[in-house]
Amino acid sequence: SAVISQKPSRDICQRGTSLTIQCQVDSQVTMMFWYRQQPGQSLTLIATANQGSEATYESGFVIDKFPISRPNLTFSTLTVSNMSPEDSSIYLCSVDRGYGYTFGSGTRLTVV
Amino acid sequence: QKEVEQDPGPLSVPEGAIVSLNCTYSNSAFQYFMWYRQYSRKGPELLMYTYSSGNKEDGRFTAQVDKSSKYISLFIRDSQPSDSATYLCAMSAQIDMRFGAGTRLTVKP
Numbered sequence: 582s583a584v585i586s587q588k589p590s591r592d593i594c595q596r597g598t599s600l601t602i603q604c605q606v607d608s609q610v611t612m613m614f615w616y617r618q619q620p621g622q623s624l625t626l627i628a629t630a631n632q633g634s635e636a637t638y639e640s641g642f643v644i645d646k647f648p649i650s651r652p653n654l655t656f657s658t659l660t661v662s663n664m665s666p667e668d669s670s671i672y673l674c675s676v677d678r679g680y681g682y683t684f685g686s687g688t689r690l691t692v693v
Numbered sequence: 694q695k696e697v698e699q700d701p702g703p704l705s706v707p708e709g710a711i712v713s714l715n716c717t718y719s720n721s722a723f724q725y726f727m728w729y730r731q732y733s734r735k736g737p738e739l740l741m742y743t744y745s746s747g748n749k750e751d752g753r754f755t756a757q758v759d760k761s762s763k764y765i766s767l768f769i770r771d772s773q774p775s776d777s778a779t780y781l782c783a784m785s786a787q788i789d790m791r792f793g794a795g796t797r798l799t800v801k802p
Contacts, residue, residue, distance in 0.1 A: 681783075
């Protein structure tokens, strides 16, 4: 099964700044998924990242706010841009194992 | 109506109790059903994976799917303090996966 290394594990950021979250997978995968997990709420899909093409964003999420890179089949980054306190959340990357997803350990972001 | 409904709890039980966790859903196209366990400050880890209706058992854990009622359950027998975590149900039709909000479980020694 795939192992995902996600970093940073947590950060406290000033509003108006940007943070880039990285995920490294130990095997090649076609699609990587980026989720947001807010307290007491279900995981919300932000976007699906395919290697060699633009990411596909879900309703309510836009590329200018959450730009994604996918330079190869084992790596992806998600940037949270121009942050506000409302962006405080846990961000998770994941890959499809064919029988469920494997998740990174998450990035706990606090915007002050 | 949310696509997936899950009672957020919290749920507190004594060690050794049988725990029942449940989710309901509205999309009849869902065919794949999963339960994830998430410890504090960790990402969710896959616990059980079921295709279509029926039961699946793995050690102390049993997953049940009733597609006619759009209802899934996870049973934990002989619960242990190490089972204390948030449990999320998830389901999908093909690729697009939907998650419940998670139920926070505490098993007291």
